[in-house]
Structures are given as structure tokens and as C-alpha cells.
Amino acid sequence: MPQETFFNLPDNKRNLIISAAMHEFSKNNYKTASINKICKKANIPKGSFYQYFTDKLDLYVYIMSFAIEKKVKFFSDVISKFNTLTMFKQLRLLFVKGIEFAKKYPLYAELGEQFSKEHDELAKSAVIKAGDKQAQSLFMQMICNAKMKGEIDGNVDSFALCLLLKTLNSTVNEYMLEKSGNACCVYSEEELLSFVDSLLKIVFYGILNKT
Amino acid sequence: MPQETFFNLPDNKRNLIISAAMHEFSKNNYKTASINKICKKANIPKGSFYQYFTDKLDLYVYIMSFAIEKKVKFFSDVISKFNTLTMFKQLRLLFVKGIEFAKKYPLYAELGEQFSKEHDELAKSAVIKAGDKQAQSLFMQMICNAKMKGEIDGNVDSFALCLLLKTLNSTVNEYMLEKSGNACCVYSEEELLSFVDSLLKIVFYGILNKT
DNA sequence: TGACAATATGACCACGTAGTCATATAATAA
DNA sequence: TTATTATATGACTACGTGGTCATATTGTCA
Numbered sequence: 419m420p421q422e423t424f425f426n427l428p429d430n431k432r433n434l435i436i437s438a439a440m441h442e443f444s445k446n447n448y449k450t451a452s453i454n455k456i457c458k459k460a461n462i463p464k465g466s467f468y469q470y471f472t473d474k475l476d477l478y479v480y481i482m483s484f485a486i487e488k489k490v491k492f493f494s495d496v497i498s499k500f501n502t503l504t505m506f507k508q509l510r511l512l513f514v515k516g517i518e519f520a521k522k523y524p525l526y527a528e529l530g531e532q533f534s535k536e537h538d539e540l541a542k543s544a545v546i547k548a549g550d551k552q553a554q555s556l557f558m559q560m561i562c563n564a565k566m567k568g569e570i571d572g573n574v575d576s577f578a579l580c581l582l583l584k585t586l587n588s589t590v591n592e593y594m595l596e597k598s599g600n601a602c603c604v605y606s607e608e609e610l611l612s613f614v615d616s617l618l619k620i621v622f623y624g625i626l627n628k629t
Numbered sequence: 630m631p632q633e634t635f636f637n638l639p640d641n642k643r644n645l646i647i648s649a650a651m652h653e654f655s656k657n658n659y660k661t662a663s664i665n666k667i668c669k670k671a672n673i674p675k676g677s678f679y680q681y682f683t684d685k686l687d688l689y690v691y692i693m694s695f696a697i698e699k700k701v702k703f704f705s706d707v708i709s710k711f712n713t714l715t716m717f718k719q720l721r722l723l724f725v726k727g728i729e730f731a732k733k734y735p736l737y738a739e740l741g742e743q744f745s746k747e748h749d750e751l752a753k754s755a756v757i758k759a760g761d762k763q764a765q766s767l768f769m770q771m772i773c774n775a776k777m778k779g780e781i782d783g784n785v786d787s788f789a790l791c792l793l794l795k796t797l798n799s800t801v802n803e804y805m806l807e808k809s810g811n812a813c814c815v816y817s818e819e820e821l822l823s824f825v826d827s828l829l830k831i832v833f834y835g836i837l838n839k840t
Numbered sequence: 841t842g843a844c845a846a847t848a849t850g851a852c853c854a855c856g857t858a859g860t861c862a863t864a865t866a867a868t869a870a
Numbered sequence: 871t872t873a874t875t876a877t878a879t880g881a882c883t884a885c886g887t888g889g890t891c892a893t894a895t896t897g898t899c900a
């Protein structure tokens with residue numbers, strides 16, 4: 419956690435530091451992100467930085483928790499409506515909300531994606547990975563629910579489906595953030611939504627020709 | 630491309646350098662991989678290294694092309710048999726072959742995964758990404774074929790399916806390399822194969838309850 | 841005003857990086 | 871043996887990194 423000194427800072431100065439750190443951590447992973455660059459971007463001397471934060475990890479945890487909290491709050495209201503919906507509609511809502519989030523807060527979304535790919539064990543564990551675990555258990559909960567209701571085939575491997583949904587979610591996110599290295603890129607929101615529908619249709623109905 | 634000097638080296642010395650570089654690039658991305666560490670691991674002085682390779686990128690391209698070529702060759706024989714198989718069997722064969730490859734050449738598989746995640750544009754473009762593009766177009770070819778044969782539903786979004794298969798492939802690979810951050814890990818080959826089947830069943834038959 | 845505490849600052853440290861280059865050694869040819 | 875060429879070597883440069891610390895500045899209270 420940052421020192422009191424940091425929170426006593428005038429709002430604009432504090433926000434400038436946060437903004438600079440968010441930009442740096444959204445474009446780089448923990449190791450390659452540079453404190454020097456953050457200081458320069460925020461127009462503060464190195465010494466000041468270390469008056470506000472104990473070290474690099476301190477800042478990283480602060481920024482990432484920030485982004486994760488933002489995302490969790492953003493999704494909380496749609497999740498509360500889940501018990502009235504079918505799993506298809508739940509998933510669709512989740513994906514659509516994800517796209518909305520990435521559009522509204524692209525920086526936070528990028529931070530989340532960056533964190534989900536973080537390799538540094540120290541940094542990863544320090545952020546408690548509460549957010550990530552939450553997402554996985556959310557999918558698992560949805561699957562169990564849908565199975566109990568008889569919505570989806572009970573023979574479907576829950577774990578495989580959970581992983582599939584998780585990777586799909588990440589894929590859609592990357593797509594939204596235009597980070598995808600694929601040649602053919604989806605740009606308009608309409609196209610993106612129909613892309614989500616295509617994915618969900620595959621998962622729900624399968625690709626086999628039934629005729 | 631490495632200098633002639635490198636190829637004139639005695640086999641064991643040259644292979645030691647290649648091995649050291651493969652290990653370093655399999656555990657680190659382009660930026661964080663260290664020439665110093667490679668030299669130490671291969672027991673060669675820094676000066677010698679720069680007699681063999683013009684720079685870091687030169688080595689990176691050489692090693693990655695090496696790994697990609699190995700993978701392409703490994704898959705070539707199964708792909709040649711594709712025209713006699715259904716798409717389900719094609720995909721299953723592809724995934725199984727992928728698992729086999731990762732088991733037989735874990736280092737090469739790790740290099741491939743590392744490369745597919747490489748963020749550095751310079752390094753990425755230098756390797757021509759021929760391997761990656763090839764994989765994507767292979768999936769697309771399979772999809773078109775299966776559609777023409779009437780094997781899979783013509784209404785399925787080919788592009789979405791292609792992306793889905795690509796991410797699934799990557800997921801299975803990561804799984805195999807035990808790099809997955811998931812709590813529940815699959816270890817035995819039997820479990821892994823049944824996991825692949827579970828995924829393919831979802832994709833082909835969907836998860837919707839038909840009763 | 842004077843005294844004390846909170847904060848601001850940038851030169852500095854130890855380390856790691858990619859890459860260079862003059863010199864030393866070995867191999868080859870005359 | 872001598873001259874020439876190919877290779878081996880590690881100290882070196884310039885730069886970037888996270889982090890420190892003595893000093894300078896500011897704010898606050900008596």
C-alpha cells in the first residue's frame with residue numbers, strides 16, 4: 419500500500435502519477451515496466467516516487483487492484499440479475515458487458531488483460547489474483563446452475579467448458595483492445611456483437627450439420 | 630543468419646550454444662532473454678558470440694525458425710492424410726499430434742508458445758511468422774472443406790470458428806507444458822486425451838440440452 | 841521570529857543489458 | 871620458418887534498471 423504522503427498529495431498530482439503508472443503497466447508486463455519512465459511521464463523525481471511507494475511491487479499491486487476493483491464493480495449489477503436468465507443470455511450479457519467495459523475503460527481493460535498474462539510469480543501472487551479466480555469460479559457456477567436446471571447437456575465436461583469460456587472471454591477482450599495480431603480485424607460494435615453471437619452459437623448448438 | 634564461423638564450429642560446441650539459446654528463449658520473451666546468460670550457459674565468451682551472430686535478433690530468428698521448422702515437419706505427414714478424414718477426426722488428430730509433439734520435444738513446443746505470445750513487433754516480424762499464419766490458414770482450409778462436404782453447418786461463422794480452434798489449440802498446448810495457472814491440472818496422457826475429446830464434443834455437438 | 845517536522849529532490853550506487861574492439865592465439869600457406 | 875589469415879577473448883562502453891540518501895525546501899505550530 420502507498421504511504422500516507424501519497425494520499426495527501428493534491429488530487430491532480432496524485433492522479434497524474436496513477437495515470438502514468440496505468441499507461442506503463444498496460445503496455446508492459448511487471449518486469450519490463452519502468453519506474454523511470456513512470457516518473458518522467460508523471461513529472462516527478464525518482465526520490466519523490468520512493469517517498470510515495472515502498473517499491474515497484476507496491477505500485478504494481480496498487481494499480482492492478484485498482485483496475486480489478488473497477489471491473490468487478492462494473493460487472494456486479496449484471497451478475498446480480500443472473501438468476502432470472504438462461505445460461506445463453508447470461509453468457510451473452512457477460513460478453514457484451516465485457517465489450518462495453520473495454521470500450522468505456524480501455525485502459526483498465528488493458529491492465530486486466532496484461533495482468534491475466536503476467537508471468538512473474540511474485541507480482542502475480544502479490545495481487546492475490548482474487549479477480550481472476552473470481553472469473554473462473556463465476557463460469558463454473560454458471561455451468562453448474564445451467565446443468566441443474568437442465569439447460570445444458572449434463573454430459574458436457576464442466577471443466578473443459580469452463581476453460582473454453584475463459585479463453586473465449588480473453589479472446590474477445592483482446593479483440594476489443596485491437597491487440598490481436600490477426601489479419602482480419604473486427605472494428606464496428608455491430609460486427610463485434612455478431613461475432614460474440616457466432617461464438618456462443620457454436621458453443622451452444624455445435625457446428626455439426628444436423629440435416 | 631549466423632556467420633560461417635558458427636557453422637564451422639565443432640558440432641558439440643555449436644549444439645551447446647543452440648541448446649543454451651533455446652532454453653533462454655523458451656523461458657523468456659525477446660526483450661527479457663539475456664545474451665549474457667546464454668553465453669555463460671554455453672561456456673563461450675561474449676566476443677565469440679558476436680563472431681557467430683550479428684546481434685540478438687539474428688540469434689532469435691535462427692532459433693525460432695529452427696523450432697517452427699521442426700514443428701511443421703512433425704505435422705506434415707498427418708496433414709497429408711487429411712483429405713480422407715472427417716473434420717472431427719482431422720481436428721482430433723491435430724490436437725493429439727500437438728500433444729505428442731509437446732511430449733517429444735517440450736523445448737520446441739515451449740519455444741513455439743513463447744513465440745506466439747511475443748509482443749515485440751520487431752522480433753515478431755523478423756521471424757516472418759510463417760508458422761503462425763500457416764496454422765491459421767490450415768484451420769480455415771479445414772473449415773471450408775468440411776462445409777463443402779456438408780459435414781458442418783454452413784451457417785457457422787467460419788472466422789469465429791477458426792479463432793475458437795486457434796485459441797483451443799493454444800490452450801491445450803499450454804496445458805501440456807504445465808504452464809497453466811489453473812488450480813486443477815491434468816497430468817496423465819489419458820486424462821489429456823479425454824480432455825481434448827471433451828472440447829471437441831462441445832464444439833461439434835454444442836452444450837445445449839436436446840432432451 | 842524560531843524550531844521542528846514533513847516533504848521534495850536529484851546525484852549516486854550496484855547491477856544488468858547489448859554490443860565493440862584491440863589484442864592474443866591458432867591454423868594455414870609459402 | 872615466416873607471413874598471412876581466421877578465430878578466440880574479455881575488458882570496455884554507453885545505457886537502462888530499481889533503489890538510496892544526504893541535502894534542500896516547505897509547512898506548521900509556539
